[in-house]
Amino acid sequence: MTTFYTLVVWLVVAAHFAFLIYLPSGGFLALRWRRSIWVHVPVVLWGIGSVVLHFWCPLTALEQWARPLAGLPPLSSNGFIDHYITGVMYPTGATGYAQGAAFTAVLVSWIAYAVTARRQQPATGRDWDAGTVVSHSGGTG
DSSP states (O other), rough: HHHHHHHHHHHHHHHHHHHHHHHHHEEEEHHHHOOOOOOOOOOOOOOHHHHHHHOOOEEEEEHHHHHHHHHHHOOTTTTTHHHHTTTTTTTOOOOOHHHHHHHHHHHHHHHHHHHHHHHHHHTTSSSOTTTOOOOOOOEEE
């Protein structure tokens, strides 16, 4: 049964990393796949809530529950980021800089998204061009 819980831990860790990669990069993906911005917005809101309001993270709670059942040492009380990322991907004590870089990437991508959205709108506000000639295959009656 520990194999099942080990799998749960690995899936949760993978989901956590996917979230942390998507948070700063999702806006840039939305430049290509425009509708994906509606997935990115709640991810960013959750990220802001986690940093500013210290939201409880269901992925961290799930990993904290599954690790002992998998026979793994417990996750540190500071959570996923302190356990896997701090001191590995950036120095200890630089969490604020990493968060600032992530949210700066979001801001830049959203500005680019807004600029490109304005460029894609027709200048006349209509979806058709009045100067287009449409062929007609009807009879002369």
